[in-house]
Amino acid sequence: MVPHTPLRYPGGKRRLNEVVKRLLDLNGLHDVHYVEPFAGGAAIAIGLLFEEYASYIHLNDLSRPVFAFWKTALEQSDWLCGRIENVRVSMAEWRRQRAIFDDADQAAERDLGFAALFLNRTNRSGILAGGVIGGKRQTGKWSLDARFGKPELIRRIQKLGRYQSRIKLYNRDGLEFTQNVAANLKGPTFIFFDPPYIERAGRLYLNQCTLADHQALARCIGELAKPWIVTYDPAALEHHLFPKLRRIVYDIHYTVNRRYRGQEVMYFADSLRVPKAADLLGSRMRAVSDLSRVPLRRKKIPPRA
Ligand SMILES: C[S@@+](CC[C@H](N)C(=O)[O-])C[C@H]1O[C@@H](n2cnc3c(N)ncnc32)[C@H](O)[C@@H]1O
Structure with a gap:
């Protein structure tokens, strides 16, 4: 599957593209408003747009650099492409772009948009606040322009x-956006929530969500009349974020860092028809538990056999 988004994204959800398409097909959701309240690299959204599953995509992200990138890419694409064409991808440039990112609140929007793209493409795993590919001395196996x-x-x-x-x-903010924008869209709508992980989101991307924020978001999602799915780290199970709703647990294969390899849980709106986990995930992903709404009794979900 060829990526369409210009952004690399730590924990990007491109691998769930087929899963979302299966759910849309099974539920007769065509030409939808497809909504991501925590859009990041928006890989699925753009795929659905290009493949005509979605008539409109709605991308929300609280991070100013991420938003600035999308805004510049859409509204000043000639300028942005010119910057890409002419930039010399060097450590001196990396430092300049890093300084713009570090002063994000003061930066002009399109400069910040370019800085976000530059750092996303030259930093390890695309982490904006992270280290440069090859290290600051550029002694690694790959250089920053890889x-x-x-x-x-x-x-x-x-x-x-x-x-x-x-x-x-x-x-x-994702919660405010859901209440005031997503919930009021006219016509068939499908919302995919991919909030920061509850545990270990660290500095992968903007994350100011406390457990109380996640709980408030979960209550808001649970009350939505529109169909939705949400993905979380397994801490969502331990904290009983959606105690009464159907879910599956599946393996993920992050490349960010071995420590992030593990499992995720996906919850489903009650209004959605959902197939068995194996049919939903297809052959390239592995279910750890089938569709279930039984509350979790154990403190931790069992490690992979
Ligand atoms: C897990 S990432 C989303 C990754 C995305 N699904 C993809 O495939 O690229 C979470 C995103 O939520 C954004 N974010 C963090 N806190 C937020 C908030 N309170 N409201 C909206 N967006 C937020 C971050 O900037 C980050 O881009």
């Missing part, structure tokens, strides 16, 4: 620009 393929980045941004009228951007 993931900065200019022609492909420009191609992806130009293609996005052609879909501009069908991509809506927001820079709001």
Whole structure:
């Protein structure tokens, strides 16, 4: 599967693309407003748009650098492509872009948008606040331009620009956005929530969510009339975020860092028809537990056999 998004994303959900398509098909949801309140790299959303599953995609992210990137890519794509074409991908440039990112509140939006893209493509695992590929002395196996393929980045941004009228951007808190925007969209709608992990989200991306925030979000999601799914780390099970709703637990294969290899849980709106876990996940992902709404008794879910 060729990625469409220009952003690499730690914990990106591209591998769930087929899962979302299966759910949309099974539930007769065509030409939907597809909504991501925690959009990040938005890999699934863009795939659904290009494959005409979605008539509109709504991308919300509270991170100013992430939002600035999307806004610039859509509204100033010629300028952004020019910057990509002409930039020299060097450590001196990395330091300049890092300084813009570190002063995100003061930066001009399009400069911040370019800085977000530059750091996303030159940092390890795409972590904006993380370390540069190859290290500051550039003595590693790869150099910082290893993931900065200019022609492909420009191609992806130009293609996005052609879909501009069908991509809506927001820079709001995910809970507030859900209550005031997502819940009120007219027409068939599907919402995919991918909030920061409860545990170990660390500095992968913007994360200011406390457990109380996650609990408030879970209550809001549980009351939505529109169909939705949400993915979380298994801490959601331990904290009983959605005690009465159906879920599956599945293996994930992060490349960010071995410590992040593990499992995720996906919860489903009651209104959704959901197949057996194996049918939903397909052959490339492995279910750890089938569809269930039985509350978790043990403190921790069992490790993989
Ligand atoms: C797990 S990542 C989403 C990854 C995305 N699904 C993908 O495939 O690229 C979580 C995202 O939520 C954003 N975020 C963190 N706190 C937020 C909040 N309170 N409201 C909205 N977005 C938030 C982060 O900036 C980050 O991009």
